[in-house]
Amino acid sequence: MFIGQVTGTVVATRKTANMDGLPLRTVRRLTASAEPTETFVVAVDVVGADVGEYVLVTSGSASRNTHLTDKRPCDAIIMAIVDTWQIKGEIIYQKQG
Incomplete structure (x- = not known):
């Protein structure tokens, strides 16, 4: 698992049928001090995250363990x-609103 920030949305009108209806987002991995890295991943969004939000991402076989x-x-x-x-009592990030 890693913490990342949602940077965008991927639209794919032609894809395998069993992926229909699953929203795709681009997520940029963050360092432990919330600094952005150069690493991006495309992830299925099962929780309704918006662009700019910090999210928890899992990958591999664990990503296929949701309904x-x-x-x-x-x-x-x-x-x-x-x-x-x-981290160690220091707030790295606090969601606003």
């Missing part, structure tokens, strides 16, 4: 929207 992604060709999913991120 929406079971037996689908998913390699990464957004599994949570981050509200607060703390």
Whole structure:
């Protein structure tokens, strides 16, 4: 798992049928101090994240263990929207609003 920031949406009108209805987002991996890296992933969004939000991403076989992604060709999913991120008592990120 890693924490990342949603940077955009991927639209694919022609895809395998069992992926219909699954929203795709681009997510940029963040460092432990919330700095953006150069690493991006395309992830299935199962929680309704918006662009700019910090999210928890899982990949590999774990990404196919939700009711929406079971037996689908998913390699990464957004599994949570981050509200607060703390390391050693220091708040790294606090969601506004």
